[in-house]
Amino acid sequence: MEVSRALPSMRRLFMGMVVLCGMASGSAWSAAPHCPRTFTLAYHDHGMLYSRATDQGIDKDVALEMIRRSGCKVEISVLPRARIWTWIESGQLDFSMSGITNAERDKFADFAWYLYNKYYFLVRKDAQVSSLADFEKNPKLEIGVIRSFRYSKNANELVDRLTAQGRVVEVPDHAQLLSMIKLNRIQGMIIEPFNYSQVDTQALQDMTEVLDTGDAPVLHGVIMSKKSLSLAERNRWRAIIDGMVKDGTMLKILKKYFDPDMARSMVTF
Numbered sequence: 001m002e003v004s005r006a007l008p009s010m011r012r013l014f015m016g017m018v019v020l021c022g023m024a025s026g027s028a029w030s031a032a033p034h035c036p037r038t039f040t041l042a043y044h045d046h047g048m049l050y051s052r053a054t055d056q057g058i059d060k061d062v063a064l065e066m067i068r069r070s071g072c073k074v075e076i077s078v079l080p081r082a083r084i085w086t087w088i089e090s091g092q093l094d095f096s097m098s099g100i101t102n103a104e105r106d107k108f109a110d111f112a113w114y115l116y117n118k119y120y121f122l123v124r125k126d127a128q129v130s131s132l133a134d135f136e137k138n139p140k141l142e143i144g145v146i147r148s149f150r151y152s153k154n155a156n157e158l159v160d161r162l163t164a165q166g167r168v169v170e171v172p173d174h175a176q177l178l179s180m181i182k183l184n185r186i187q188g189m190i191i192e193p194f195n196y197s198q199v200d201t202q203a204l205q206d207m208t209e210v211l212d213t214g215d216a217p218v219l220h221g222v223i224m225s226k227k228s229l230s231l232a233e234r235n236r237w238r239a240i241i242d243g244m245v246k247d248g249t250m251l252k253i254l255k256k257y258f259d260p261d262m263a264r265s266m267v268t269f
Helices: 002-031 058-070 081-090 132-137 153-164 174-182 193-201 231-246 249-255 260-266
Strands: 039-043 074-078 095-099 109-117 120-124 143-146 168-171 188-191 208-212 218-225
Touching: 039 058, 058 074, 058 095, 058 218, 058 231, 058 249, 081 109, 081 218, 095 109, 109 231, 109 249, 109 260, 120 132, 132 153, 143 153, 143 174, 153 168, 168 174, 174 188, 174 193, 188 193, 218 231, 231 249, 249 260
Parallel strands: 039 074, 039 095, 143 168, 143 188
Antiparallel strands: 095 218, 109 218, 120 188, 120 208
């Protein structure tokens, strides 16, 4: 008698488990990106983020893991940053890496955040300045920037004011800036932890110093084109990156390039 009364309850429990499993399975399936075509993704040559010379870097590690988890086919290229933003806006390019947002970019790009990054100011010691304000006060000093790059608040404001004064030199990539500061063609530039190794290899430490911009770290993430990817699809790709941050994959990648404390600070957001 007890057994017969228990059977209906067990059947209901079993059916409930089947329904829940089906819902979970359906949810997991819907969270995976759809792969109706080959997608496009571009790196930009920028220190430890990605080096064309070595074909290595943080952005490559993140992108390859993202692609692996998606199950989609993605065609990868290396492009200048200015062209990347133009092609993201037009929809010719689906993804790029380590982008930061602003009001203009938000109109055509979406982001999946994976690290914090702080901007500093690299300046020649013979410029005899100890702050961004000192640099701005001397009309003989010029700053170099990568075309289409934006930085953190104080750094951006400095670049904008110096641009209005004709004291900004634009170049396609970071290596050119380092060469120019070494030759004294520019006296300052914005720099990130990703670029420190390049300063070491170009023997610039003795002639330069790093100044704090006074800015907080800025979030960097996968850039996704609103033109070529629907909101639902962008959310699916974002979920992959969020998962990589939560399960420790991003921290593991960053530890390949930075000491553990620095790596942890870059994924704490």
